[in-house]
Amino acid sequence: MGLVSSGKAPKPLQHLLNYSRKYSLWMLQWGLACCAIEMGAALAGPRYDVMRLGVIPFPASPRQADLIVISGTVTDKMAPAIKRLYEQMPDPKYVISMGSCANCGGPYWDSYSVTKGVDQIIPVDVYVPGCPPRPEAFIQGIVLLQQRIMSEDPAERWRGVTREPIVVG
Amino acid sequence: MTTTDLPSPGDLPEIAVDPAAFRHLADAQVAVELDTGDMVLNIGPQHPATHGTLRLVVRLDGERVVSADPVIGYMHRGYEKLTEFRTYPQITTLINRIDWLSSFANEVPFIAAAEHLMGIEAPPRAQYLRTILTELSRIATFVLFLGEMGLQVGAITPAFYGFRDREYVLNLIEAVTGGRFHPNFNRIGGIKDDLPWGWISECKSVMQKVLASCDEFDDLVVGNPIFQKRTRSIGIIPQELGAAYGVSGSNLRASGVDWDLRRDGPDYLVYNDLDWKVWTHPDGDSFSRYWVRLQETRESARMVLQMLEQLPSGPLMAKVPRIIKVPEGEVFVNTENPLGEMGYYVISKGATGPFRTKIRSASFSNVSLLPWLLRGVYVPDIVTILASLYFILGDIDR
Numbered sequence: 001m002g003l004v005s006s007g008k009a010p011k012p013l014q015h016l017l018n019y020s021r022k023y024s025l026w027m028l029q030w031g032l033a034c035c036a037i038e039m040g041a042a043l044a045g046p047r048y049d050v051m052r053l054g055v056i057p058f059p060a061s062p063r064q065a066d067l068i069v070i071s072g073t074v075t076d077k078m079a080p081a082i083k084r085l086y087e088q089m090p091d092p093k094y095v096i097s098m099g100s101c102a103n104c105g106g107p108y109w110d111s112y113s114v115t116k117g118v119d120q121i122i123p124v125d126v127y128v129p130g131c132p133p134r135p136e137a138f139i140q141g142i143v144l145l146q147q148r149i150m151s152e153d154p155a156e157r158w159r160g161v162t163r164e165p166i167v168v169g
Numbered sequence: 170m171t172t173t174d175l176p177s178p179g180d181l182p183e184i185a186v187d188p189a190a191f192r193h194l195a196d197a198q199v200a201v202e203l204d205t206g207d208m209v210l211n212i213g214p215q216h217p218a219t220h221g222t223l224r225l226v227v228r229l230d231g232e233r234v235v236s237a238d239p240v241i242g243y244m245h246r247g248y249e250k251l252t253e254f255r256t257y258p259q260i261t262t263l264i265n266r267i268d269w270l271s272s273f274a275n276e277v278p279f280i281a282a283a284e285h286l287m288g289i290e291a292p293p294r295a296q297y298l299r300t301i302l303t304e305l306s307r308i309a310t311f312v313l314f315l316g317e318m319g320l321q322v323g324a325i326t327p328a329f330y331g332f333r334d335r336e337y338v339l340n341l342i343e344a345v346t347g348g349r350f351h352p353n354f355n356r357i358g359g360i361k362d363d364l365p366w367g368w369i370s371e372c373k374s375v376m377q378k379v380l381a382s383c384d385e386f387d388d389l390v391v392g393n394p395i396f397q398k399r400t401r402s403i404g405i406i407p408q409e410l411g412a413a414y415g416v417s418g419s420n421l422r423a424s425g426v427d428w429d430l431r432r433d434g435p436d437y438l439v440y441n442d443l444d445w446k447v448w449t450h451p452d453g454d455s456f457s458r459y460w461v462r463l464q465e466t467r468e469s470a471r472m473v474l475q476m477l478e479q480l481p482s483g484p485l486m487a488k489v490p491r492i493i494k495v496p497e498g499e500v501f502v503n504t505e506n507p508l509g510e511m512g513y514y515v516i517s518k519g520a521t522g523p524f525r526t527k528i529r530s531a532s533f534s535n536v537s538l539l540p541w542l543l544r545g546v547y548v549p550d551i552v553t554i555l556a557s558l559y560f561i562l563g564d565i566d567r
Contacts, residue, residue, distance in 0.1 A: 030215060033244060034350055034351070037270065037313075037350070038350070040332070041335070044328050044329060045335075047336050072221075073244065073246055075242075075243060077242055077245070078243045081215065107263055108247070111247040111251055112247050113245050113246060114246055114247070132351075
């Protein structure tokens with residue numbers, strides 16, 4: 001991928017790469033709390049069915065995943081495990097923080113055992129607010145992430161360029 | 170400190186426990202013929218079979234479990250401490266999220282505790298609406314279980330059926346309360362709003378759908394020989410041992426103990442006005458736990474249909490002061506939640522929030538049996554047993 005990482009890939013090739021990355025997001029589900037059920041409804045529920053957007057929700061390992069969804073309350077005991085599995089994912093990788101707890105601590109803003117926001121441990125690309133967010137909101141987050149993937153230069157992640165996170169809603 | 174008198178909680182049938190009789194036979198079965206040394210398998214803390222963040226450290230001899238050690242606390246959010254810093258109306262927001270599958274049922278015992286201390290009783294229509302919504306959340310919980318249990322033994326189809334029916338019930342709950350998951354609809358002294366227009370006929374048709382889909386689960390899962398092979402005589406909980414560990418709810422009823430707080434407990438909600446049956450199964454294995462929950466789903470749907478027929482009219486709120494201050498005293502209220510017995514021990518010192526709250530949640534006791542239950546089983550059966558016990562991590566760790 002020397003051509004891409006140097007940023008000299010021709011535009012059509014970049015378009016093709018982005019297009020294929022966008023519709024084959026392998027998603028590592030990190031279902032923690034209430035939001036995990038809404039995420040499950042979005043994944044397995046016949047009403048929502050996120051697979052039609054090209055999101056494949058069952059990678060065997062974080063090493064095969066492009067996207068991690070943190071859905072639920074992150075506690076201080078859980079945080080090291082999240083960081084470790086995030087680091088096992090290959091670049092380019094994306095993070096969706098689903099629900100108020102993962103965004104900022106939510107109703108447990110003054111709890112002694114809750115990490116106030118998963119963005120303290122890993123960088124977040126999309127914030128989905130709600131307690132818990134509806135499956136539609138989660139799907140909206142995925143669609144917005146796909147739009148960003150389509151518009152970005154594949155090399156910018158490797159060059160360490162960071163963009164403003166997306167907030168759904 | 171004054172102690173408020175309560176009607177005594179429902180007594181568990183008297184069961185004598187003889188520990189020697191229950192030394193697990195599996196100890197002998199883990200043979201030393203082929204000494205391969207133990208392997209430690211770490212399941213979790215994030216694993217689909219654990220419904221969240223339970224971690225199991227399992228020592229294996231070949232394919233057999235020598236010992237299993239549940240490690241909990243990955244979802245500990247400090248509810249009991251947080252309740253000391255919230256007012257009573259704020260706490261219902263929090264306790265919705267303890268057992269997130271059946272949020273409405275969580276609110277009921279806490280609100281009942283506060284009402285008991287204040288000497289308020291909700292009007293009959295509010296009691297009926299509470300009971301209807303509790304039973305709806307029970308159906309929503311069990312329907313998901315009925316699908317997910319199939320998923321855990323390798324059949325992915327029932328999971329879609331489960332989520333489909335859950336959406337119907339969640340739509341009903343959303344129409345009344347405005348929230349799919351966390352209604353936060355109970356108020357001290359009653360309930361927030363009345364039913365929307367046309368809800369009752371909608372609810373009746375959904376209950377018919379639920380009853381029909383229970384028949385589907387009967388055909389699809391219970392009658393399936395592979396499912397029976399995977400679950401029959403796997404993970405047997407003897408009733409004496411289950412009672413000694415504090416296992417409650419459908420898990421205990423599946424072991425043949427005829428005990429349901431809705432019937433045997435102190436008089437709460439309107440269960441005494443209804444004609445219903447407590448289902449038990451003598452076997453105590455994973456299959457019977459599935460079977461009991463299937464029957465209870467049907468029973469709940471029938472109860473909702475009954476209540477819709479005899480729904481009284483009247484006010485929804487009793488007279489309650491604008492700023493809720495609960496008089497000094499302590500009280501313990503326990504109710505039958507979908508996962509088992511849930512209780513709140515509330516100590517009030519006369520302020521706007523409780524002085525101390527102790528939460529007794531069902532899954533914590535249900536899971537405490539795991540080291541005993543998993544000893545000697547095969548690795549694939551771990552998943553079956555975990556699925557059939559049906560716990561929620563928020564309910565364990567609180």
